[in-house]
Amino acid sequence: MSYDEKTNGQMDAIIARYPRSRSAIMPMLHLIQSRDGFVTPTGIEFISEKLGLTTAEVYAVATFYSQYKRKPVGEYHVGVCTNTLCAVMGGDAIFAGLKDHLGVGNDEVTNDGKISVEHIECNAACDYAPVVMVNWEFFDNQTVESAKTLVDDLRSGKNPAPTRGANKVSTFKETSELLAGFNDGHAEEGVQAGPATLLGLKIAKEMGAQL
């Protein structure tokens, strides 16, 4: 039960961020995913020892949040929003289309290990519905066809750019390290609030609202 020196150092750095060490559990779980690809038993036991918690306490957190995976996901984990708005705007069709296209079920991985799909809850991008996320980067206003092209591009190594945010899609492991709180240098890139988000503001200004 051990990780390399760099990982150990990063774990210590995470713990040092908090006044009470057990607060570090969530970023530590992300860091485990960045190394192992998912939350492994080794990772749970490592964190429990590091934080002086029981394995059951760590396991409880790891199983509560759906972003912690308990089996390997694809290098690119594709989340299709199927909450109400995205669903009626085409999310359900995209999800069905991708499963069919890739030959996998919900939360399953393609044989080459490249892509996994999951239906996800609202990601606060209803104004760009239907939304697909690849390793938590936004791909807005998708259709069944655009989503199929997206996963095909990802599989063939083309690295399509997200609609907003970072200029590239990182791998699941790279993203997990970012989520553990280690900057990947892409923070300043890309569009943050897109036109649909700002539309209301624009109309309000046109109508002479005092803002």
Next chain:
Amino acid sequence: MTTVDSGRTESAVTPITPIAPVEQINLIIDGFEVTVPKGTLVIRAAEQLGIQIPRFCDHPLLAPVGACRQCLVDIEINGRAFPKPQASCTIPVENGMIVKTQLTSEVAQKAQEGVMELLLVNHPLDCPVCDKGGECPLQNQAMSTGQSESRFEGTKRKFEKPVNISSQVLLDRERCILCARCTRFSEEIAGDAFISLNERGALQQVGIYEKDPFESYFSGNTVQICPVGALTGSAYRFRSRPFDLVSTPSVCEHCASGCSLRTDVRRNKTLRRLAGDDSNVNEEWNCDKGRWAFQYTMAKDRIANPLIRENGQLREASWPEALAAAAAGLKDKRTGVLVGGRSTVEDAYGYAKFARVALNTNDIDFRSRPHSQEETDFLAAHVVGSKVNYQDIDTADHVVLVGFEPEEESPIIFLRIRKQVQKRALEVTAVTPYLSRGFKKLNAKAVLTTPGQEATALNGLSLTSKSIIISGERLAELAGGLSAVVKLANKSGAKIAWVPRRAGERGAIEVGAIGNLLPGGRPVSDATARVDLAAAWGVDSLPAEIGKNADQILAAANAGQLEALVIGGVDPFDMQQPPVNALEKTFIVSLEMRPSAITEFADVIFPIAAVTEKSGSFMSWAGTSRSFEKAAPDAEHRSDAYVLSILSDAMGTPINLTGSKAAAKEIAAVGSWDGARATFTATQAKNLHEGVILATWRHLLDNGSLQANEPNLAGTARKNLARVSAKFANELGVKNGDLVTVSTDRGSLALPIEVSEILDGVIWLPRNGVGAESLRILGALNGDGVRVRKGI
């Protein structure tokens, strides 16, 4: 009367712990005014009026959580109403509060019915096959608060069942209502967060981490406080319906904590035991040994009739024949008496009186374990009559533990100390060679001490008159240890508490089952005390010579100075030197439940009653007695005191104890000695042994004879490991899991090691683990030198 919890009933209103200074709050509940201390929860204030608000997650000894939502009530404060019903188990009272429960508010009633309907959506309603059926808060409150028809038409959630979360606790997840009582107990009270609420939403469930089972010494309490049938005990599962059981309040016979228990019997068979309710001692908890180690009382090999040895072979005999044989064998013989530490107060009194009146000797000792003259003096000077108790722990400023690991050796003391550590950061110091997990859970400051050097460690401590020094029976093995305790107490004014491991030891001291004390703490050396007791007993005189201790009795038997022994409840392998020669040479009368190492040598054996088969009492470490009644109504075995009494009749020197009740009455009549106590002379520490020094104590669950025939319980015992420091492991060239062999001139024992927080040059071994009975195998005590090598 509706049962709210197993062992707790609606009418038993939970006492409110006063908080000083006690500001009183006035409020109105269902139109009745009530005044309660500030900080009281609404649900508890309602109890004061006899108003029962339905609840599941609420437990008076656990922190409020508001998880189940069953206790919703309407609340308004000074004319401002909460917009929706509130959980009365999480809201403290306020002045001017007007509370309307389901009794006076339709909104509250409807809210409670709605919650109940939702709780039952996924509940299987398998009450007819559920252990909890008949005493189930969910069942009862579904009747009182629920609706007779469910509107749910879907398919109920199903889980694989049951899950063994340990060998003794089973989990049926579909019955669970997610109140979190079990997980909160384990974390808050026991400090063993081995179970947790896992997953989320509709799949949320109680569980363990796959590789780490729920092996807490207190796990049984979760079965008892589970308000549904989700957690059940392996031993009791599918064995009975609660309404077929006859319950008898009882007392735990295992350790000296003094727990109140309840014994549930069906057709003379004990089917389960539950923690009783005594806020001064065990609150509402007990340990798993007290809960589950009772199968020995129903062992198939129980001795049914008296046995006498004829031509080397034991044969059954009638009582008159056996009594005559025993009386003939003991008459006018120089005899010693060994009581063991497991007798009830009344039985120990029987042995004490039998020794003096029928055998005319003070050669009696209850210590079937390593002991010393220093301890004998200490018991007479500082233990007999002492009243240091649980409440002193509650108010102590500092607790020092020496020769004592409370979680392993007296678990309810452990819980009590831990409660104060959690509540007010009570300072705990452990004088120990090895900082165990139990000490860590007490946040104890470790004074790591090589066994034998306790005096040095204790001399370095500074205490006050509000401090308590708790020493265990193991300290007797370490010369000078008890003397250092006395010295520290004299210097600081701190209180002394002494905690034996066995339930009967403290009572045995008080009733004189030891060579230097007569009943009531009367010193044998005091002529007035002897005369006083002789008068009470109606005998001419009592023997004046101070009695031998157990080791001396056995040595005298071996040397031919004693010709006979009366022995009850002794395992000779608990002594450092198993007294085989002494046993072979003497005429032995044995009082036993089951065949033992003693009965192999005995000339006459009398069967005696187990605790469930007689009445009696046990005295806890704190000097408080708790009496119990016979739980198995048709049991025919008789108490030790009664058997000794009819034996004394046969010898012509009657002790006139017709049973436990008569003995209890006589103990009260004889009373305690108010004259001078014995004085204590300090003993010097010895020089350290050569070689590796042994540290050893018993795990709570081990090869003890009262844990026989209970594999589910045994399955949760700690692993048998030898503990060494990292430095020492390195010198030996071993890492965790590697075997080392520990040897003495008597024998050797190979165990896997675990690197632990222990002094270099010390090795810790379990004293009586199954297959790792280090005392029996090595004959080595704390502070003795042993040899350690790598491998087998």
